[in-house]
Amino acid sequence: MSLLLTIGFGPLATAIHNWVTASISNATGALATEMVIVGISLLLFLVPLCFFLGYMERRVAGFMQMRLGPNRVGPQGTLQIVADTVKLLLKEGLTPDASDKFLFNLAPIIVVVTSMLVLAPIAFAKDFQIWDISIGVLYMASVSSISVIGILMAGWSSNNKYSLLGAMRSGAQIVSYELSVGLSLITIVIFTGSLRMSDIVNSQADGWWIIKGHIPAIISFVIFVIASTAEINRAPFDLAEAEQELTAGFHTEYSGMKFAMFLLAEYINLFIVSAVAATLFLGGWMPFHIGHWEMFNHIMDFIPSSIWFMSKTFLIIFIIMQFRWTFPRLRVDQLLNLEWKYLLPISMFNILLVTVCAIMGWYF
Amino acid sequence: MSLLGEPELTEDGEFVINIGPQHPSTHGVLHLKVWLDGETIKKVQPHLGYIHRSIEKMSESLSYRNFIFATSRMDYLSAHINNEACALTVEKGLGIEAPPRAQAIRILMAELTRLSSHQLWWGCMGLDLGAVSPFFYGFRERESIMEVMEETCGARLTQNYMVPGGIMYDIHPNFQNRVKNVLKQIKENFKEYDDLLTGNVIFEGRTKGVGYLSPEDAISYGCTGPTARGSGVSCDVRKWFPYDGYDKLQFNEILETGGDCYARYMVRMAEMRQSVRIIEQMIDNIPEGDFQTKTKAVLKLPKGEFYQRVETARGELGVYIVSDGAASPYRIKYRSPNFSNLSALEHMAKGAKIGDLVAIMATIDLVIPDVDR
Amino acid sequence: MFIKDYIGTIYKSTVSLLKGMKLTGYYFTHPKKILTEEYPDNRATLKMADRFRGEVVMPHDDNNEHRCTGCQACEIACPNGTIKIITKQELQADGKKKKAIDAFVYHLELCTMCNLCVVACPSDAIVMAQTFEHSVYDKRQLKKTLNKPGSKIMEGVE
Numbered sequence: 001m002s003l004l005l006t007i008g009f010g011p012l013a014t015a016i017h018n019w020v021t022a023s024i025s026n027a028t029g030a031l032a033t034e035m036v037i038v039g040i041s042l043l044l045f046l047v048p049l050c051f052f053l054g055y056m057e058r059r060v061a062g063f064m065q066m067r068l069g070p071n072r073v074g075p076q077g078t079l080q081i082v083a084d085t086v087k088l089l090l091k092e093g094l095t096p097d098a099s100d101k102f103l104f105n106l107a108p109i110i111v112v113v114t115s116m117l118v119l120a121p122i123a124f125a126k127d128f129q130i131w132d133i134s135i136g137v138l139y140m141a142s143v144s145s146i147s148v149i150g151i152l153m154a155g156w157s158s159n160n161k162y163s164l165l166g167a168m169r170s171g172a173q174i175v176s177y178e179l180s181v182g183l184s185l186i187t188i189v190i191f192t193g194s195l196r197m198s199d200i201v202n203s204q205a206d207g208w209w210i211i212k213g214h215i216p217a218i219i220s221f222v223i224f225v226i227a228s229t230a231e232i233n234r235a236p237f238d239l240a241e242a243e244q245e246l247t248a249g250f251h252t253e254y255s256g257m258k259f260a261m262f263l264l265a266e267y268i269n270l271f272i273v274s275a276v277a278a279t280l281f282l283g284g285w286m287p288f289h290i291g292h293w294e295m296f297n298h299i300m301d302f303i304p305s306s307i308w309f310m311s312k313t314f315l316i317i318f319i320i321m322q323f324r325w326t327f328p329r330l331r332v333d334q335l336l337n338l339e340w341k342y343l344l345p346i347s348m349f350n351i352l353l354v355t356v357c358a359i360m361g362w363y364f
Numbered sequence: 365m366s367l368l369g370e371p372e373l374t375e376d377g378e379f380v381i382n383i384g385p386q387h388p389s390t391h392g393v394l395h396l397k398v399w400l401d402g403e404t405i406k407k408v409q410p411h412l413g414y415i416h417r418s419i420e421k422m423s424e425s426l427s428y429r430n431f432i433f434a435t436s437r438m439d440y441l442s443a444h445i446n447n448e449a450c451a452l453t454v455e456k457g458l459g460i461e462a463p464p465r466a467q468a469i470r471i472l473m474a475e476l477t478r479l480s481s482h483q484l485w486w487g488c489m490g491l492d493l494g495a496v497s498p499f500f501y502g503f504r505e506r507e508s509i510m511e512v513m514e515e516t517c518g519a520r521l522t523q524n525y526m527v528p529g530g531i532m533y534d535i536h537p538n539f540q541n542r543v544k545n546v547l548k549q550i551k552e553n554f555k556e557y558d559d560l561l562t563g564n565v566i567f568e569g570r571t572k573g574v575g576y577l578s579p580e581d582a583i584s585y586g587c588t589g590p591t592a593r594g595s596g597v598s599c600d601v602r603k604w605f606p607y608d609g610y611d612k613l614q615f616n617e618i619l620e621t622g623g624d625c626y627a628r629y630m631v632r633m634a635e636m637r638q639s640v641r642i643i644e645q646m647i648d649n650i651p652e653g654d655f656q657t658k659t660k661a662v663l664k665l666p667k668g669e670f671y672q673r674v675e676t677a678r679g680e681l682g683v684y685i686v687s688d689g690a691a692s693p694y695r696i697k698y699r700s701p702n703f704s705n706l707s708a709l710e711h712m713a714k715g716a717k718i719g720d721l722v723a724i725m726a727t728i729d730l731v732i733p734d735v736d737r
Numbered sequence: 738m739f740i741k742d743y744i745g746t747i748y749k750s751t752v753s754l755l756k757g758m759k760l761t762g763y764y765f766t767h768p769k770k771i772l773t774e775e776y777p778d779n780r781a782t783l784k785m786a787d788r789f790r791g792e793v794v795m796p797h798d799d800n801n802e803h804r805c806t807g808c809q810a811c812e813i814a815c816p817n818g819t820i821k822i823i824t825k826q827e828l829q830a831d832g833k834k835k836k837a838i839d840a841f842v843y844h845l846e847l848c849t850m851c852n853l854c855v856v857a858c859p860s861d862a863i864v865m866a867q868t869f870e871h872s873v874y875d876k877r878q879l880k881k882t883l884n885k886p887g888s889k890i891m892e893g894v895e
Contacts, residue, residue, distance in 0.1 A: 063764065063765045066501075342747065559757060
């Protein structure tokens, strides 16, 4: 496994591609087979990832609150989340009698599928990317906003008043925070001059954008983290769920597997926004390089690229988790105030700043 | 049609939701029927009685020694002070007074109870506003106070330590040292409270200007305790009608003039510091002597009516006993602070958002068994 | 100065938020501050306070003798009807009959641990025990007879 990590995933992907094209002569069939392989490996990656994120969240929360967190099932409680998943799988998936049954059952699927789609352009390691589309950043920004449809659908079809309120809040929230997320992404796009993820990562070979892009990059990084926390409905912006106000918000009526899917989507989204932030601002899989210090850069290259990517991503995941376990929740109007009165004007000003910086070449 | 028989939308296009009796933020089985216009609250109607246990009626068949234990279960967060109120009323009827040592211990216990109650409230306040961590930080100090209670009284929550004529038994030899350690810990941790909530911008936004209660309204709804003092109404029973020697102590009545959730929050935060001050004055000066006045085996109050009020952590608790000269009360009425404070909820919540309703409920610091009794 | 206020607000808010994060971060990095008691595991070291009220028990000495005279003061003192004392007439050595307890019935399921019975007892026959694991599957198991079978009243206790 360590060998695989150090040599990079490029040869592996090429080998699989050659093998598939050799065994299946039909081009469409070969493409379909590759898609299935990618899908299966994605699932094999995501489910343990979500298990781990769930475990991590509980442990982080526990330590921050002077508790231990789960420590009974399995070594150090690592299997607790597996036990919980098994429980959810075995539970009856209840569909309320007065609900719109088709939409009610469709909603969790939409939410999960949307969050999985966004994973496509993310570079997990060197040469390890599902789809290096030329409009990667744009694709992610646009596809991720589909998830609000799933949430609205869940809230509306449940025929529950709490769910409806939660869904409406979520709609207002995601639509507004989408703007700040987009604008802060554009900062890096202006610096790089490309929407392609691999270009963005490669452009950081001599230093990450958060260092190279100094003030504007830091501002947009902070804005991105805040706005994307809001976009994935996590505390302190978890108004759609708002346990103390709306019991469970849009997923009040969901149980069993359907509830598990919302949970899965939540953690995938958490991973995605952290991965995007890591890719755009912290160099993705790119090791920590400083300008032309050849020796230093060479030592850093010894650490496998996947480890670089994962450690950056988990750093941001940790920060977002710490938000959740520290801050009180905002009110609906304050949430929108924050976006329209603070984040958006600052983002716009930042775009101006970044453009000036890019034109004048005021970055490293 | 909803379960309660009203249509989903009223004729004015208002949306009716039932918050409670099983809801994460109602702190028990409070049922609020809320009329909404979007997120804005048009009307709130508390529905009571889910935890009515007829403590008043039950007390009529119990002797004057026995009825006290049930009051621990009313406002269970200030069980000690409830017990003290009952003991004081019976003492008033008998025309006796607790010995100085008992009075000092009563004050110490009452202030420790107030501290622990306010700490739980602080945790729940954070919890209601969506921050989970304060709950655990608040419980940490509360736990150390509970251990002091456990050591001296034998129970953590429903102590039943007060008896007519004094206290049930003397304090534990470790009591003074332990209380001093607890005070040290609490004083260190006040800073954390401020870091985590008081100064937090989100918290200030959620509480400042929310749930305004004017002094006139506070008086007309009969609000007492921190709820009224947050509106600038001076109503501390410990100052106005001192009992058990509170008049010999140096402490301030905390008044804030804001009238909003933040003012009520600040009152409670400052009250915790005042409680620490009272305990510090008393802890080394517990007078020697008896801890209980000798009383007859069967207590009989003379014919008449007796009323005693005390300041619990939530406001003024009044105990009203009508005696016909028998060994058990003819009628008992508790004037519980939460019931009056809850009645002001609708006034405060009108026009606010759902999130504000939760914040307002948190700053009234409701204990539902005290409302229903 | 709108811009100045605007930036001032942002600065102040950020500082207040970072303060909170510093606190949670401090506890995250100091696992020694964890307070959790891992309850069933720490049974051996768990010591309850010596005044803790767990349940009412009647201490017996080595000769299987207790101090209960059957005066029923505790039964009267109990607010919940938790205690029921069944007495019998026992024949003394000198031929006189004397009141003694047949069964001291204690309903743990009704008890509120208010300690009034212990205070009321004139001969210190009953005390509060520090046990607290009272869960059973059947309610009937909570009805206990406190005097052991064949036990007698101690000499000299009136």
